[in-house]
Amino acid sequence: MKVKITALALLMAALLLASGPAFADGSTLQGDQVAQFSDFDEVWSDSGHEVDQDAPKGPLVHDPLENWNRIWFYYNDAFYWGVAKPVAEAYAWAVPEPPRKCVRNFFTNLWAPVRFVNNILQGKFDAAYMEFSKFLANTSWGLLGVFDVTEGRPRNWMPERPTADGMGQTLGKAGIGHGVYLVWPFIGPSSIRETVGWVSDSYMDPITYGDFTFVEFMVIRGYKNLNQLSLELRGNEYETLTEGAIDPYTALRDAYIRYRAKKVQE
């Protein structure tokens, strides 16, 4: 069952990847095209690198499926406010913060293989080594990762760059573009590249190999996300971004693509 689902997801991703260029044709975003007169010319990029003024200014991301994506965006938004947030608030009210942090630590530790493999693929060997030693320490002394025994400890050295966050980032570093912007139900903003990355990451997630039915698997994933949300109820980026937006769909798409671009750059 599980294998079938992942195979199906992979097939869909491959299909989308192949059809990406066909969808992408002719759709442009207005975003960066105002930079015509000197006041709008940027000296440095958002991350502080010199901007090449002659470089062609293309669209931020192709979004030929915008109408379809919008449906799922509004669906997810309603789900967030109507279900996810109230449930997370109730959960946060019932369960104190320390045990919820333990749950988060457990899942973070379980995700270590994903970070380790992607660090290796991105050539961040120092970060890979750090992930490996953290995984050993937290799995043993931290009782299967429930406690993060390495947090806040002084270290002899730190990896030069932040640790990898997944295959989507690795593919981006390899020079692969997003292809087409996609919004998945419940998962949220994504793209062809990030979807392929997400599916690959799932193969490295130990939970995938547990003896679970599909429903159990979804419940575990859902609980992981709910627990995460319960720790991010204050000063939540999603809320700030969409509440302050006059077109929340466009705001989230722009923020998502720029945030991923920054991740790929570091």
Add this chain to the structure above:
Amino acid sequence: MTGKHAKCFRPGLILTQALCFLVLTCATVLAGPATGPTDRVKQGADELIQILKGPHFQNPAQHDEAIAILREAAEKYIDFEEVTKLTVGRKWLDMPEAQHKEITEAFIKLLERTYLKRIPTYNNEKVNYKKELLKGNRAMVLTEIVSGDKTISVNFRLKVIENQWMIYDVVAEGVSLVKNYRSQFAQILQDGTPDDLIARIRDRVKELDAKGDDETDKL
């Protein structure tokens, strides 16, 4: 001897010296603002933190007053008209002065209700100033805000306006405030007029106010 000495008091020389002095003074004034970009960002951050620690923020009943104080302080460091101009883009040039004022005011209200209200949730954070980039009248200050085990990269874009460095864009984790709103404004301006855009912003502010009142009722 006397001749040589007298030469020093030639009116021409005094005039030249005076001119030199004047030019030099002017040059230092023209050379730019007294406070550098990083120090301006620092001053602004410190001032906002001081206000957040103040008595108005301990009492929810004084919330509106607190927001007014925050806005006044923010306006010393952030040029909101420049923010709005860059967000609107090219169409700004076709808009009359009155409309510039209207849209800037509407946009400030939106930012105020979204961002200023949320600042108090970010408490006890430490700001690391990493780098300052400078070119002519433009600058960028790269910082890192550390709160607990989380580090957020925040970069500020500044510009000299009326001989002072003013912030006109904030880039949080790679997401530029100006560009994020520009992508939204562009779509509305493409299909409609600037008045439509102003109306959209005002509607959003009204919605946020209504929502805010509900939340206060709940508390």
